[in-house]
Amino acid sequence: MLLQRVQEALADRVFLQEETLKLSLATFLAGGHLLLEDVPGTGKTTFAKALARVLGLSFSRIQMTPDLLPQDLTGVYLYREGSLLWEKGPLFAQVLLVDELNRATPRTQSALLEAMGEGQVTLEGRTHPLPQPFFVLATQNPVEEEGTYPLPVAQRDRFAARLSLGLPDEKALLQALREKDPLEGLASVAQAEELLALRKAVRRVRVAEALLDYLLALAGWLRGREEVRLGPSPRALLQVERLAQALAFLEGRPFAVPEDLKRAFAAAIPHRLLLRLEAELSGIAPEGLVAEALRAVPAPVERA
Numbered sequence: 001m002l003l004q005r006v007q008e009a010l011a012d013r014v015f016l017q018e019e020t021l022k023l024s025l026a027t028f029l030a031g032g033h034l035l036l037e038d039v040p041g042t043g044k045t046t047f048a049k050a051l052a053r054v055l056g057l058s059f060s061r062i063q064m065t066p067d068l069l070p071q072d073l074t075g076v077y078l079y080r081e082g083s084l085l086w087e088k089g090p091l092f093a094q095v096l097l098v099d100e101l102n103r104a105t106p107r108t109q110s111a112l113l114e115a116m117g118e119g120q121v122t123l124e125g126r127t128h129p130l131p132q133p134f135f136v137l138a139t140q141n142p143v144e145e146e147g148t149y150p151l152p153v154a155q156r157d158r159f160a161a162r163l164s165l166g167l168p169d170e171k172a173l174l175q176a177l178r179e180k181d182p183l184e185g186l187a188s189v190a191q192a193e194e195l196l197a198l199r200k201a202v203r204r205v206r207v208a209e210a211l212l213d214y215l216l217a218l219a220g221w222l223r224g225r226e227e228v229r230l231g232p233s234p235r236a237l238l239q240v241e242r243l244a245q246a247l248a249f250l251e252g253r254p255f256a257v258p259e260d261l262k263r264a265f266a267a268a269i270p271h272r273l274l275l276r277l278e279a280e281l282s283g284i285a286p287e288g289l290v291a292e293a294l295r296a297v298p299a300p301v302e303r304a
Contacts, residue, residue, distance in 0.1 A: 025250060031133075034135070050183060057192060075089035075128075088128075098139070100139060106152055116136050117158055207255075227276055232272055240265050261299075
């Protein structure tokens with residue numbers, strides 16, 4: 001099973017909670033993209049590199065800065081020896097780490113929208129497909145605001161899930177201090193063709209009508225709150241469903257259960273919610289509202 005193979009490969013190399021790894025893999029298998037929001041030094045870059053290596057996929061990293069231009073990501077056409085030649089940008093990798101996404105200007109951030117939404121880049125009227133599978137793993141620092149730009153709503157909506165790696169426990173941290181290079185000798189446990197087939201298998205996981213009704217009820221509860229200015233989009237709800245399918249698949253079930261959908265909802269919705277200014281000033285957080293929705297809306301009863 002893919003989850004077990006990845007866990008075994010990353011054991012004693014990348015220190016993160018099992019649930020975080022499971023949700024990261026589920027996001028990938030669901031065909032979504034992942035936003036990692038954490039303070040510097042928690043291993044986000046190492047995790048991205050290690051994940052790409054164990055999955056057997058090509059890797060590229062973009063360090064976002066305010067002076068970065070869209071063509072620095074997508075690539076450019078160059079006129080050489082009487083003809084136009086296409087020079088690819090760093091976007092053309094299967095696993096793309098976008099480091100400190102919120103340090104780039106909105107114009108540069110928007111260069112990722114087509115790539116994340118459609119798996120392609122259009123430049124000078126020509127469309128260039130990205131390598132498949134294509135997975136964006138972006139990071140941002142939640143505690144530093146100087147020199148940063150808030151992510152546009154459309155950009156946040158392209159991320160299927162937002163996670164935090166958190167700090168490792170003392171035992172894991174001590175082991176990490178003793179390690180030289182966690183990526184040294186790390187071998188792949190999968191190939192692109194297998195991963196694309198697994199993505200198709202995830203789509204076949206059954207989601208009962210009662211679960212879809214539950215998902216709509218959760219979204220309706222949030223949209224009806226006076227604190228919420230913008231609730232979950234249709235794309236968000238579709239990604240919650242696919243994320244729940246992927247979680248069920250990773251646990252070896254051909255069907256999703258309410259717990260899958262709850263975990264998916266908690267990972268996929270908070271970063272998409274826009275709250276009214278009064279709510280923000282009152283200290284209300286999107287995560288708290290999502291947790292309240294999961295408590296308030298009754299889940300369907302699983303049948304034996």
